[in-house]
Amino acid sequence: MPNKGDDYFYHKIQMFFDKTTLKNRLKSMEFIYLRLNAILDKLEIDLKDRTVFEFGSGWFPTMPYFFKYKFKARKVEAFDVNQHFKRKTVLEFNTIFSKKDNCNIEDGAKNKYGLPNYIEYFPNFDLVLQDIPIADIVFSRFVLFHMKEIDVIGFCDKIINQYNKGTYVIHFISPSDLVQHNDNTISQQEFLKYSKLEW
Numbered sequence: 001m002p003n004k005g006d007d008y009f010y011h012k013i014q015m016f017f018d019k020t021t022l023k024n025r026l027k028s029m030e031f032i033y034l035r036l037n038a039i040l041d042k043l044e045i046d047l048k049d050r051t052v053f054e055f056g057s058g059w060f061p062t063m064p065y066f067f068k069y070k071f072k073a074r075k076v077e078a079f080d081v082n083q084h085f086k087r088k089t090v091l092e093f094n095t096i097f098s099k100k101d102n103c104n105i106e107d108g109a110k111n112k113y114g115l116p117n118y119i120e121y122f123p124n125f126d127l128v129l130q131d132i133p134i135a136d137i138v139f140s141r142f143v144l145f146h147m148k149e150i151d152v153i154g155f156c157d158k159i160i161n162q163y164n165k166g167t168y169v170i171h172f173i174s175p176s177d178l179v180q181h182n183d184n185t186i187s188q189q190e191f192l193k194y195s196k197l198e199w
């Protein structure tokens with residue numbers, strides 16, 4: 001489908017079929033936070049007062065909140081090629097996150113998207129086509145495997161060429177077949193049976 005129609009239907013279909021509650025989403029993302037925490041501990045990386053650039057943030061500012069409130073990052077910038085964050089949902093999410101993680105999410109009401117200070121959202125940002133901002137940490141979760149191989153390579157080149165030595169780059173990917181997530185009769189590595197051309 002042409003890009004505009006494609007995005008519109010993608011949003012509508014996801015909103016209609018996705019009945020997961022915000023509480024459950026936060027709970028499932030806690031696993032990622034714990035994994036990340038373990039990795040950072042092992043590598044002795046402290047995110048306190050660092051700037052973080054998350055790309056492909058998705059529907060909720062979950063990781064930005066973990067970066068700010070748990071890891072005490074100074075500033076988090078969340079980028080996405082789509083505009084997923086909705087003010088109403090973010091404000092609801094703020095209440096759930098504040099209660100669960102016992103923190104005070106300040107100033108959410110004043111922000112266009114309901115986000116607290118030092119978390120900025122940049123929708124309609126295509127990291128393949130646009131310049132990426134400088135940050136201490138680059139993070140993504142479940143994004144790279146949605147991109148074309150050539151774009152992933154281009155993105156990695158941008159990071160290597162533009163970023164200062166000492167920047168940490170952390171990508172979570174799922175090396176499994178996404179079709180399998182909704183069909184457990186096939187293997188998690190189903191995609192390997194296709195040639196590159198067929199794929």
Ligand SMILES: C[S@@+](CC[C@H](N)C(=O)[O-])C[C@H]1O[C@@H](n2cnc3c(N)ncnc32)[C@H](O)[C@@H]1O
Nearest residue numbers: 056057058080081082125126127128141142143
């Ligand atoms: C599967 S979602 C993951 C969302 C979130 N990181 C999570 O873990 O729940 C992939 C996200 O990457 C975004 N995305 C895909 N290609 C992108 C690009 N070239 N530039 C920026 N964002 C992109 C999509 O819009 C989508 O929000």
